[in-house]
Amino acid sequence: MTSHLEARYHRQRVPLLWWARRRSYAMFMLRELSSAFVALFVVELLFLIRAVGRGPAAYEGYLDALAHPAMIVVNVVAVAFVLLHAVTFANLTPRAMVVKVRGRRVPSRAVLAGVYFGWLVVTAVLAWLVVG
Amino acid sequence: MSDSITLQVVRYRPDEEDAGPVVVDYEVPLRRDWAILDALNHIKDELDGTLSYRWSCRMGICGSCGMMINGEPKLTCATFLVDLAPGPVHVAPLANFPVIRDLIVDITDFMQKLGRVKPWLIRDEEKPVDDGEYLQTPAELSDFKQFSMCINCMLCYAACPVYGLDGEFVGPAAIALAHRYNLDSRDEGERERLTILAQPEGVWDCTFVGECSAACPKGVDPAGAIQQAKLAAAQDAVKSLLLPWRSR
Numbered sequence: 001m002t003s004h005l006e007a008r009y010h011r012q013r014v015p016l017l018w019w020a021r022r023r024s025y026a027m028f029m030l031r032e033l034s035s036a037f038v039a040l041f042v043v044e045l046l047f048l049i050r051a052v053g054r055g056p057a058a059y060e061g062y063l064d065a066l067a068h069p070a071m072i073v074v075n076v077v078a079v080a081f082v083l084l085h086a087v088t089f090a091n092l093t094p095r096a097m098v099v100k101v102r103g104r105r106v107p108s109r110a111v112l113a114g115v116y117f118g119w120l121v122v123t124a125v126l127a128w129l130v131v132g
Numbered sequence: 133m134s135d136s137i138t139l140q141v142v143r144y145r146p147d148e149e150d151a152g153p154v155v156v157d158y159e160v161p162l163r164r165d166w167a168i169l170d171a172l173n174h175i176k177d178e179l180d181g182t183l184s185y186r187w188s189c190r191m192g193i194c195g196s197c198g199m200m201i202n203g204e205p206k207l208t209c210a211t212f213l214v215d216l217a218p219g220p221v222h223v224a225p226l227a228n229f230p231v232i233r234d235l236i237v238d239i240t241d242f243m244q245k246l247g248r249v250k251p252w253l254i255r256d257e258e259k260p261v262d263d264g265e266y267l268q269t270p271a272e273l274s275d276f277k278q279f280s281m282c283i284n285c286m287l288c289y290a291a292c293p294v295y296g297l298d299g300e301f302v303g304p305a306a307i308a309l310a311h312r313y314n315l316d317s318r319d320e321g322e323r324e325r326l327t328i329l330a331q332p333e334g335v336w337d338c339t340f341v342g343e344c345s346a347a348c349p350k351g352v353d354p355a356g357a358i359q360q361a362k363l364a365a366a367q368d369a370v371k372s373l374l375l376p377w378r379s380r
Binding site: 005006008009010011012014018019021022024025028032092095096097098103105 | 144146152153203225227228229230231232238271274293296297339340341342343346353355356359360362363
C-alpha cells in the first residue's frame with residue numbers, strides 16, 4: 001500500500017544507458033558481455049567434437065569453416081573478450097576468498113599469484129597435450 | 133582563485149503544482165575550509181530557508197548527509213568546495229532512492245533490509261550476565277573489523293546499478309553487515325542469516341560491479357563481503373547436499 005505521502009515521492013529512474021555514463025560501469029558491461037564469447041567458444045568446441053565424431057571429412061570441413069576470414073576475425077575478438085573475462089575474474093579472487101594458513105590471513109598478492117600460477121600450470125599442461 | 137562558486141541544487145517540492153525536480157543555482161562563497169554541507173547550510177541560513185536536506189555530525193560518522201555530487205555518491209561533509217572549483221557543482225539527492233523533498237530521500241527500504249539480516253550477535257544460548265563478556269582475540273577481531281566500519285550512509289546503494297534496477301536486492305551495506313556478524317567469533321547466527329542471504333534477491337543478485345566498495349567513505353569492501361558470502365552460501369549448499377544429516 002502506498003500512503004498519500006509516498007504517492008508524492010519523486011521516483012528516480014535508472015536511465016537505459018546508465019552504463020555509458022561512467023568508465024567503471026562500461027567496463028563492467030564489457031565483462032558481462034564477455035560471457036557471450038565464453039559461450040561461443042563452448043559452442044565451437046561442441047562442433048569440433050561432433051566433427052571429430054563424424055570422421056576425417058567432417059573434421060576437414062570444420063577446419064575450413066574456421067579458416068574463413070570472418071571466422072578468424074570473430075575468434076580474435078572472442079579471444080580478447082575471453083582474456084578480459086579470465087583476467088578480471090582472476091583479479092577478483094583475493095576479494096572473494098579469504099585464505100588462511102595456520103590461522104594467519106594470506107596476503108591478497110599471494111592469493112592472486114597462486115591463481116595466476118595455477119592458470120599457468122593448466123595452460124602448460126594443455127599446451128603439452130596439444131603440441132607434444 | 134575566484135571568491136565564489138555556483139551550486140546547482142536539484143530541488144523537488146511536492147506541494148507545488150507541476151512539481152517535477154528542478155535545478156536551482158546558488159552562488160556561495162568559495163572558502164578553503166568549506167565542505168558542500170557548509171555551502172548548503174549557507175544557502176539555508178542566508179539565501180533560501182526553504183531548502184531541505186539531512187545532516188547531523190559534520191564529521192563523517194553519522195552517515196546522514198550523503199548526496200550525489202557531480203553524479204557521484206559522496207558525504208557532503210567530507211567533499212570540499214575547493215576540490216571541485218571552479219565549479220559549477222551539481223548537488224542531487226542520493227540516486228536509487230525515492231525523493232521526499234529537495235535533497236531528502238526515503239530510507240525506509242534500507243532500514244527494513246538492514247533489520248532483515250539481523251545485524252546483531254545471535255547466540256544459541258545466552259550466557260548469564262554474571263559470567264562476563266564474550267571474549268575475543270585481536271586476530272578474531274581483525275577478521276571482521278573493516279566490515280564493522282559501516283556508517284549506514286547508503287552511498288553504496290546509490291552507486292549500485294543492481295539496486296537501482298531491482299529494488300528487491302538486499303544491497304551492499306546490509307549484506308556486508310550480515311557478513312560482519314557471520315565472521316564474528318562470538319556469533320552463532322550464520323544459518324539464520326543465510327536463509328535471507330542465500331535468496332535470489334540476497335547475495336545472488338549481485339553481479340560484482342564493485343562500485344559499492346569504490347563509493348564507500350569508510351574503506352569498507354561490501355563487494356568483497358558479498359562475494360565471500362556467496363562462497364559461504366555455495367559451500368553450505370554443497371555440504372547439505374553431500375552430508376544431509378549434518379544440516380539442520
